[in-house]
Amino acid sequence: MIFYFTGTGNTRWVAQQLAEATGEELLFIPDEMKKGTMRYELKDGERLGFCFPTHGWQPPRIVREFIRQAQFMKGNTDCTDSTESNTSTNDTNFVYAVTTCGDNMGHAMRILNKELKQKGLHADSVFAVLMPESNVCFSFLHLDTKEREREKIATAQQTVAHICEVVSQRRKGIVELIRGAIPYTYTYIIGGYYNKHLITDEKFWVDSERCISCGLCARLCPVDDIEGLPPRWKHDGSCTNCLACYHHCPQQAIHWGKMKRGQYVFSL
Numbered sequence: 001m002i003f004y005f006t007g008t009g010n011t012r013w014v015a016q017q018l019a020e021a022t023g024e025e026l027l028f029i030p031d032e033m034k035k036g037t038m039r040y041e042l043k044d045g046e047r048l049g050f051c052f053p054t055h056g057w058q059p060p061r062i063v064r065e066f067i068r069q070a071q072f073m074k075g076n077t078d079c080t081d082s083t084e085s086n087t088s089t090n091d092t093n094f095v096y097a098v099t100t101c102g103d104n105m106g107h108a109m110r111i112l113n114k115e116l117k118q119k120g121l122h123a124d125s126v127f128a129v130l131m132p133e134s135n136v137c138f139s140f141l142h143l144d145t146k147e148r149e150r151e152k153i154a155t156a157q158q159t160v161a162h163i164c165e166v167v168s169q170r171r172k173g174i175v176e177l178i179r180g181a182i183p184y185t186y187t188y189i190i191g192g193y194y195n196k197h198l199i200t201d202e203k204f205w206v207d208s209e210r211c212i213s214c215g216l217c218a219r220l221c222p223v224d225d226i227e228g229l230p231p232r233w234k235h236d237g238s239c240t241n242c243l244a245c246y247h248h249c250p251q252q253a254i255h256w257g258k259m260k261r262g263q264y265v266f267s268l
Contacts, residue, residue: 001040004051005029005063005222007242009266010100010131014160015051018098021164022047029066030222038070042079042093047167048072048121050097050112054128055241056135056194057106057186059099059115062223062240067115079120094170097123098163102133102141104180106187125174127163129156134243136261137198143262153268201239203257204246206230210253217245217254 002024004015019026024047032038042048052063072079074093097112099105109126116122132149135141144152166174180186213229223238226245231254233239246254247263 001042001046002026002049002051003029003032003066005053005060005240005242007053007222007240007244008134008247008264010129010134011051011053011098013266013268014098014100014129014156014163015049017160018049018051018164018167021168024049028222029063033062033066033069038066039073040070041073041075044092047094047096047170049095049167050116050123052097052099052112053134053242054099054101054105054108056198057104057180057183057191058108058195059112060240060242061195061199064111064115067112067119070119072119072121080118081120094125094167094172095121095123096125096127096167098127098129100129100131101178102131102135102144104128104178104183104186106180106183106191108187109177111187124170124172125166127159127166127174127176128178129159129163130178131156132264132266134247134264136243136246136256136259137194137203137241139259143264149264153266199239199241201225201233201235201241204233205255207253207255210251212251212253214250216248216250220244220248 002015002019004011006012015026052059097109099108105128113123130152132144132152208230211230215229217231218226221244222242223240225234225238227234246256247265252263
């Protein structure tokens with residue numbers, strides 16, 4: 001099983017290649033959460049993958065919430081039941097995680113493994129893939145030029161092919177991350193502020209003169225946080241700030257705060 005989350009398509013592209021390489025089921029985290037019951041039985045020897053974009057140098061809130069709510073079973077036994085000798089998935093199952101990031105990902109994997117530990121799991125190998133930048137919420141972050149986008153994707157194709165090989169072979173102990181120069185500051189100080197104060201739909205607004213009421217933003221919102229035409233955000237705390245609505249708008253009518261930035265959607 002491969003569980004993934006994506007906003008602009010970067011991580012979906014990575015997850016799809018892993019699914020093709022391993023022949024394992026690809027599951028979109030928001031869709032799984034909408035089902036209500038999240039109970040997954042791990043077959044003997046099955047790989048378990050988590051693919052997610054780095055949001056403010058941390059795993060997205062929706063990914064963390066999914067792990068907390070999901071039940072991962074080995075046979076008929078919950079993996080969190082440490083009293084049973086057969087509950088450790090790492091003996092026969094290969095667990096791995098891949099994050100995409102525009103620059104670096106700080107200690108995002110450290111946080112992910114803390115969440116997995118509560119489920120009796122641990123990522124045997126972890127990876128980061130450098131992809132085009134999509135964050136428009138910080139004034140010091142800027143989208144890549146088209147040339148830089150192409151360069152990053154070309155390099156990422158090689159990186160992902162390597163990751164697919166490692167995962168297919170179930171190679172444990174591989175740590176290939178892009179933590180950056182000051183990962184603690186990125187994740188726990190700057191990222192802490194970002195994830196506490198900027199994961200919100202309060203700053204989204206629509207330029208009514210540009211909006212054509214196509215409804216694409218509402219259809220693409222992974223948490224159904226947008227309704228009506230022209231679009232309105234529900235302000236119910238569900239927004240993940242994945243920026244899918246912002247980047248996919250065909251008229252660039254959706255804005256975030258006072259930022260005047262371009263758009264990015266993954267394409268080869």
